[in-house]
Amino acid sequence: MCRVWCQRRKIAGPQCRTYRRNPVRPSWNPNFAGPVILGRPNQYFNPNAFIQPLPGTHGNVGRNILQAPGLTETDLSVTKLFSFSERLRLQFRTEVFNLFNHTNFNAPNPVVYASATGGPSPTAGVITATSTTSRQIQFGLKLLW
Numbered sequence: 001m002c003r004v005w006c007q008r009r010k011i012a013g014p015q016c017r018t019y020r021r022n023p024v025r026p027s028w029n030p031n032f033a034g035p036v037i038l039g040r041p042n043q044y045f046n047p048n049a050f051i052q053p054l055p056g057t058h059g060n061v062g063r064n065i066l067q068a069p070g071l072t073e074t075d076l077s078v079t080k081l082f083s084f085s086e087r088l089r090l091q092f093r094t095e096v097f098n099l100f101n102h103t104n105f106n107a108p109n110p111v112v113y114a115s116a117t118g119g120p121s122p123t124a125g126v127i128t129a130t131s132t133t134s135r136q137i138q139f140g141l142k143l144l145w
Contacts, residue, residue: 024113026050027059037066038125044069044108047124052113068107073132074099093140101135 029051036049045066053059076099082090106129114121 024052024115025059026061026112027053028061039069041105041127043125044105044127045125047112047120050112050120066108066110069105069127071104071131072102073097073104074102087145089144091140091142091144093142095138095140097136097138098132098134104130104132106131 027050029049032046032049034046034049037045050059050061076096078094080092082092084090105127108125108127109121109123111121112124113119
């Protein structure tokens with residue numbers, strides 16, 4: 001697939017993977033001041049921190065410089081064992097996943113420039129999904145004999 005994609009665009013060698021993954025690798029904006037990571041779901045990073053590279057060149061921004069938001073999840077399990085006789089027991093179990101119902105955001109859109117001639121992508125730095133589910137509670141009952 002990569003070979004066909006690159007042949008159609010007349011791209012050869014290791015550059016093929018670069019172009020296919022992120023169409024334009026940006027450069028750092030020397031006139032930008034302020035934090036790059038804003039941390040908001042509608043704009044996790046500031047796309048104004050980047051500029052388009054000169055035509056025919058790759059940008060000076062390294063690979064994997066942006067980290068996704070952290071993941072925080074607390075799970076809890078409580079079990080109670082009831083004994084009715086020496087052989088007959090009943091186990092009640094409650095399991096809570098994501099106990100504090102903390103929202104864990106997915107990685108933001110890392111593509112700042114979708115083409116070499118266009119402006120910044122309107123979805124650059126936007127988070128569109130969560131990486132975990134909301135709070136879930138399940139109960140279980142087990143009869144042991």
